[in-house]
Every structure is written in C-alpha cells, then in structure tokens.
Amino acid sequence: MENLLEVANLRTWFESQGGAIRAVDGVDFTLGAGRTLGIVGESGSGKSVTALSIMRLVEPPGRIHEESSVLFDGRELTTLPERQLESIRGAEISMVFQEPMTSLNPVYAVGEQIAESVRIHRRVKGRAARARALEMLELVGIPEASRRLDDYPHQLSGGMRQRVMIAMALACDPKLIIADEPTTALDVTIQAQILELLAELRERLGMAILLITHDLGVVAEMCDDVVVMYAGRVVERGPVREVFTTPQHPYTEALLQSIPMLGMTQAEPLRVIRGSVPSPRDWPEGCRFRPRCDYAFEKCIELPPLLTVEPQESACWLCEHGRRMPAPPPSMVKA
Amino acid sequence: MNTNGAGPILIEAKDVRKFFPVRAGLLRRTVGQVHAVDGVDLEVRRGETVGLVGESGCGKSTLGRTLLRLIEPTSGTITFEGADVTSLSRKALKAARRDMQIIFQDSVGSLDPRMRVRDLVGEGLAIHGVPRGERADRVVDVLDRVGLGEETLRRYPHQFSGGQRQRIGIARALVLRPKLVVADEPVSALDVSIQSQVLNLLVELKQVFGLTYLFVAHDLAVVGYISDRIAVMYLGKIVEFATAADLFARPLHPYTQALLSAIPVPEPGRKTARIVLQGDVPSPVDPPSGCRFRTRCPLAQPICAEQEPPLESHGDGHLAACHFAGTAIPEPFKHPLGV
Numbered sequence: 001m002e003n004l005l006e007v008a009n010l011r012t013w014f015e016s017q018g019g020a021i022r023a024v025d026g027v028d029f030t031l032g033a034g035r036t037l038g039i040v041g042e043s044g045s046g047k048s049v050t051a052l053s054i055m056r057l058v059e060p061p062g063r064i065h066e067e068s069s070v071l072f073d074g075r076e077l078t079t080l081p082e083r084q085l086e087s088i089r090g091a092e093i094s095m096v097f098q099e100p101m102t103s104l105n106p107v108y109a110v111g112e113q114i115a116e117s118v119r120i121h122r123r124v125k126g127r128a129a130r131a132r133a134l135e136m137l138e139l140v141g142i143p144e145a146s147r148r149l150d151d152y153p154h155q156l157s158g159g160m161r162q163r164v165m166i167a168m169a170l171a172c173d174p175k176l177i178i179a180d181e182p183t184t185a186l187d188v189t190i191q192a193q194i195l196e197l198l199a200e201l202r203e204r205l206g207m208a209i210l211l212i213t214h215d216l217g218v219v220a221e222m223c224d225d226v227v228v229m230y231a232g233r234v235v236e237r238g239p240v241r242e243v244f245t246t247p248q249h250p251y252t253e254a255l256l257q258s259i260p261m262l263g264m265t266q267a268e269p270l271r272v273i274r275g276s277v278p279s280p281r282d283w284p285e286g287c288r289f290r291p292r293c294d295y296a297f298e299k300c301i302e303l304p305p306l307l308t309v310e311p312q313e314s315a316c317w318l319c320e321h322g323r324r325m326p327a328p329p330p331s332m333v334k335a
Numbered sequence: 336m337n338t339n340g341a342g343p344i345l346i347e348a349k350d351v352r353k354f355f356p357v358r359a360g361l362l363r364r365t366v367g368q369v370h371a372v373d374g375v376d377l378e379v380r381r382g383e384t385v386g387l388v389g390e391s392g393c394g395k396s397t398l399g400r401t402l403l404r405l406i407e408p409t410s411g412t413i414t415f416e417g418a419d420v421t422s423l424s425r426k427a428l429k430a431a432r433r434d435m436q437i438i439f440q441d442s443v444g445s446l447d448p449r450m451r452v453r454d455l456v457g458e459g460l461a462i463h464g465v466p467r468g469e470r471a472d473r474v475v476d477v478l479d480r481v482g483l484g485e486e487t488l489r490r491y492p493h494q495f496s497g498g499q500r501q502r503i504g505i506a507r508a509l510v511l512r513p514k515l516v517v518a519d520e521p522v523s524a525l526d527v528s529i530q531s532q533v534l535n536l537l538v539e540l541k542q543v544f545g546l547t548y549l550f551v552a553h554d555l556a557v558v559g560y561i562s563d564r565i566a567v568m569y570l571g572k573i574v575e576f577a578t579a580a581d582l583f584a585r586p587l588h589p590y591t592q593a594l595l596s597a598i599p600v601p602e603p604g605r606k607t608a609r610i611v612l613q614g615d616v617p618s619p620v621d622p623p624s625g626c627r628f629r630t631r632c633p634l635a636q637p638i639c640a641e642q643e644p645p646l647e648s649h650g651d652g653h654l655a656a657c658h659f660a661g662t663a664i665p666e667p668f669k670h671p672l673g674v
C-alpha cells in the first residue's frame with residue numbers, strides 16, 4: 001500500500017545551556033492514505049514535538065536534524081522551501097490542537113477565520129469563501145450554523161469551539177489531519193461527541209488522521225494502528241488490536257496494566273511502573289525504559305532497534321528471537 | 336449498605352447549597368447566582384471511600400470543599416461525628432480541622448515554593464501546637480509512610496517530580512492523623528505511569544491509618560477502582576448514589592448510563608453501543624426547571640420539566656433521581672463507534 005506519510009529517523013533537539021534536550025530522538029513510522037494512526041505516550045515522550053516537526057513548526061532553539069526525513073505524498077518536507085511548505089500547511093495537512101481557545105483568534109468571528117484559510121489556499125473570494133465556511137460549520141454539526149458564522153470564539157462552548165477547529169482543518173479538503181490531544185480538554189460526554197464526529201467525517205471524506213493522545217482508550221476506539229512512544233523514541237508500533245492485546249514491549253504492557261479498567265476494584269492491585277519518566281537532557285543509556293523495567297537484563301545497556309515480531313514491531317531485546325511469551329511480570333509475582 | 340466493614344456515619348450533609356454571586360457592570364451588582372451545589376444530601380461512613388464523580392462544573396469540588404467548610408455553605412447543615420460543623424466558631428472549627436484534611440489536584444499550586452519539605456509537611460503540626468521535638472519525628476514518620484526518605488526533608492517542591500510532589504501533599508494531609516480525607520482529583524494531573532503509584536499508595540494508607548475518603552474525580556474508572564460507594568453529580572445535584580459494583584452493573588439514571596457508555600475503553604474490538612448525549616451542559620446560573628438533565632435526556636417527558644425527581648431508593652440503598660429510573664435508553668440514541 002502506498003504510504004501518505006513516511007517519517008524516518010526524525011530527531012528534533014532543543015539546544016539549551018545545560019546541553020541538548022533530545023525531545024524527539026530517532027522516530028520512525030508510516031501512515032497510509034485514509035488510515036488512522038495513534039501516537040501514544042506520556043508527557044515528555046516527544047509525541048507533540050513529533051507532530052510539530054512533521055509540519056516544520058518547531059521554533060528555535062528547536063532544530064530538526066539533517067538526517068531526519070518526513071516524506072509526505074512524495075515530497076520531502078524537511079528540505080522543502082518555506083513557500084511551498086506554506087501551501088501544504090492548512091491545505092493538504094492541517095492540525096487540530098487540544099485547546100481551541102488558544103488556536104482561534106479571539107477578535108475574528110469564527111466564520112471569517114474559516115473563510116480566511118479557504119481564501120488563502122483556494123484563491124476563492126468573498127461570498128464563495130463565506131459559503132464554504134457555512135458548509136463546513138454545517139458539516140461538523142454546529143446547530144444554527146448560519147447564525148453561528150458571526151459568533152466569536154468566546155461565545156461558543158468548549159465542544160463547539162473544537163467543532164469549529166475541525167471545520168477549519170477540513171475546509172481545504174486535507175489529505176492528512178494531525179490532531180494533538182483533540183479531546184483532552186473536554187468532558188467525557190462532549191469527548192464522545194467529538195470522537196463520533198471525527199469517525200463520521202473520516203468515513204465521508206476519507207482523509208488520514210494522525211491522532212496524538214495520552215489516552216489509550218481513545219486510541220483503541222479510533223485508530224487502526226498505534227505508535228507507542230517513550231523517552232523520545234518509538235518503543236512499539238503495529239495494529240492497535242495486537243499491540244493492545246499482546247503487547248511486546250514491557251512499557252506498553254505495564255502501561256496497559258497500570259490503568260484501572262471500568263468496573264475494576266481494589267481487589268486487583270494496579271501494576272506500578274516504578275520511578276518516574278527520565279529527563280530529555282539525560283536519557284538513560286541503552287534502552288531508555290531499562291531503569292524502570294521489570295525485565296531488564298545485561299543486554300539492555302545497548303539501545304535496541306525496532307525488532308519485527310509480526311504483525312508488530314518492538315524495541316526490546318526480549319523480542320530478538322521472536323514473540324515474547326506471555327508471563328506475569330516479576331513485580332506481580334512477588335505481590 | 337455497609338461495605339468493607341464501614342461503620343457509623345462520619346460526615347453527613349443535609350440539603351447543602353452553595354451559590355456564588357455573578358457580578359456585572361460598573362457597580363459590580365449581583366445579577367445572578369451560580370447554583371454550584373444545589374440541595375445535596377450525602378453521608379460518608381467511617382472507613383469507607385465515597386467517590387464523587389461528574390463533569391466539570393457539576394459542583395463536585397465545591398461540595399468537597401464545602402463539607403470541610405473551606406467554602407462556607409449558603410444553606411444546609413453538615414455534621415461531622417454528630418456535631419454541627421456549619422455553626423462551629425473559628426476556634427472550634429480549627430480544632431475540628433485536625434480530623435478533616437484535603438489533598439489537592441495541583442501539587443504545584445498548593446505547595447509554597449519557598450518552603451522546605453520539612454516545613455511544608457510540619458506546618459499543620461505547628462498550627463495545632465505540637466511541640467517542635469515531636470514534630471520532627473512525626474514528619475519523618477509520615478514521609479516514610481508515603482515513600483519519601485529522610486533526605487527529602489531539606490528540599491524544595493521544585494526539586495521533585497509531579498508524583499513525588501503529590502506524595503508531599505498526601506503527607507501534609509496525613510501528618511495530623513485525620514479521620515476524613517477529601518481527595519480532590521488527586522491523580523488527574525499525573526502521568527498514567529505515575530497514577531497507579533499514587534492510587535495504590537492511597538489504598539495502602541487508608542488501611543494503615545484507618546482513614547475515610549471522599550474521593551472527588553471526573554474519571555469514572557479511577558473513581559470506580561478506589562470507591563466503595565459512588566455519588567454521580569450533574570449541575571449541582573446528586574443524580575445517583577450506589578455501591579461501585581451496583582452502579583456499574585445497574586446504572587439507573589440516564590446520565591450515569593450515558594457517562595458510562597461514553598468512556599473510551601482500551602480494549603480494541605469492544606465497540607459497545609454508545610449513548611451520545613446531544614448538546615452541552617446548561618448554565619448553572621439558570622438551571623432548567625424540574626429535572627436538570629432533561630434538556631439532554633433521551634428519556635425526557637413533559638413531567639420532567641414540571642417536577643423535580645427526588646433522590647429515592649430503588650432497592651439495596653441504590654438511590655437515583657429520575658422519573659424513569661432504570662429505563663433503558665432507546666436504540667436510536669445509541670451509536671456504534673469506531674473503525
């Protein structure tokens with residue numbers, strides 16, 4: 001299958017006085033046209049910087065390394081002249097952020113903001129742009145859209161603002177939408193509305209979605225494939241079903257077992273991942289999960305590459321000779 | 336209703352209300368009231384954990400703080416161990432506070448950045464007149480209980496990770512050996528891998544110190560995990576109150592049903608029908624007449640606008656405030672979701 005997006009060896013570092021902050025440090029993944037890929041990770045895992053790097057929206061002192069490659073629809077985005085990149089941003093690739101209040105301009109009516117992007121990218125003028133804005137607001141299910149066209153962002157609720165963001169992102173028929181924690185700021189019943197909207201729009205419009213989130217539940221419900229990030233690197237990737245039911249990397253496994261499932265009680269102790277997330281100034285040597293890993297052994301002092309364990313890939317030396325056997329982790333046995 | 340050997344009532348709220356004035360204009364005249372908590376009855380028994388769950392703006396945090404009188408209630412009574420907290424004098428309230436402590440969500444905002452751990456944790460002891468010599472021992476002891484070593488005594492909050500700061504917040508609350516701890520979103524600011532550390536710690540400390548918890552959170556899976564009983568709030572009111580097991584197995588209120596079905600579950604392939612509620616939560620300044628949930632409720636009938644449904648028992652102490660409690664949500668409101 002033709003890949004819409006191919007990210008290879010992506011490194012985005014932030015230079016600072018105390019040394020380089022290696023936020024994204026060798027990330028590889030691909031996304032097929034019309035597919036939905038989730039990137040999950042905790043804060044500091046580098047998932048958001050990965051998203052910004054694809055769009056080349058990282059500001060100094062952040063820097064994307066020369067050997068990094070972001071191939072979108074046959075074009076290398078890391079070296080594309082800024083002017084050409086501008087015609088891709090917002091048109092072929094668009095973004096939806098967590099907090100629409102900070103991404104929407106508070107002094108312009110929402111209809112005007114959607115129309116603006118249509119005018120820039122589509123060279124459509126006046127009425128036609130406004131008509132497109134109205135069409136988009138209706139598409140994302142905003143009630144009384146013609147009246148809402150002239151509303152300002154502060155007049156809308158959080159859920160409605162996120163719908164406006166999605167309308168704006170879709171206005172130029174993008175091939176790819178990058179959604180960075182699009183429902184994290186929303187309440188769960190509003191989140192359900194937005195997720196349903198995204199799933200429905202994907203069905204109708206056929207765009208690919210790169211969904212960045214810390215919520216494993218959202219990934220399970222929305223995505224075909226998943227990339228699990230830890231400490232600036234991909235630790236596991238593959239189809240959601242296999243990664244979630246038979247995780248091959250100890251981090252993925254521990255993460256899935258550490259969250260209480262709906263209906264679980266104290267009778268079942270939660271898996272604990274000891275210690276805390278390491279600092280990007282000073283990643284642990286070798287496998288970065290090693291200091292917190294229940295299975296660490298001698299070999300882990302070497303950084304493991306992504307090893308293929310069909311249908312997924314896992315950056316763990318335990319997968320060197322094929323799939324890991326499911327076994328209770330040492331910490332659970334003790335308990 | 337006695338779960339986990341829960342004892343007599345420790346704290347009880349009767350018809351508690353908390354309104355905040357809405358001011359506008361040059362003269363800051365009061366133009367309305369936010370009905371943050373609007374007539375709540377709640378009891379927490381000694382030794383149990385009661386979870387208080389709901390979406391933002393439902394009044395759960397306000398209720399938690401009002402129970403400790405960190406916020407003065409507009410009306411209603413709160414009794415702690417049989418004594419009326421609402422009428423206590425400042426001095427008597429201070430004494431009572433030894434028994435009632437709170438853990439906050441934001442461990443950055445709630446810990447003074449200029450104070451060392453020793454003083455942060457010992458502050459409550461100093462306020463309550465515990466002699467200096469005894470203080471040091473108790474601080475070291477409680478830090479040990481929350482998993483922080485003696486070497487942390489001289490450090491400042493910024494030198495700790497989020498999870499460790501939350502442990503300091505827990506130590507601060509527990510150093511006075513309280514009977515009741517209100518935990519207000521204690522894990523929601525933490526990373527997933529750190530959440531389970533803190534949740535397990537809270538479970539362990541409850542057993543060690545014989546605590547009673549009121550656990551306030553928006554995450555139903557977390558609340559369900561830690562709680563014996565759960566109260567679901569919507570727009571300032573409790574709409575359902577039941578044991579955790581009963582609530583998950585037999586949610587009676589349509590809001591609880593929708594809430595449960597809306598939570599994304601990390602089990603691929605488990606695409607159960609989801610109830611997607613239409614619209615947003617109405618403003619608490621001008622809540623709907625009758626049942627507050629009726630504007631978004633798939634079961635709403637004319638009676639729901641006219642009569643407010645009381646919180647009544649539907650057997651086994653399972654309380655729900657709905658004229659049609661237990662009615663299944665009709666199919667057209669359910670949507671299969673996902674790929």
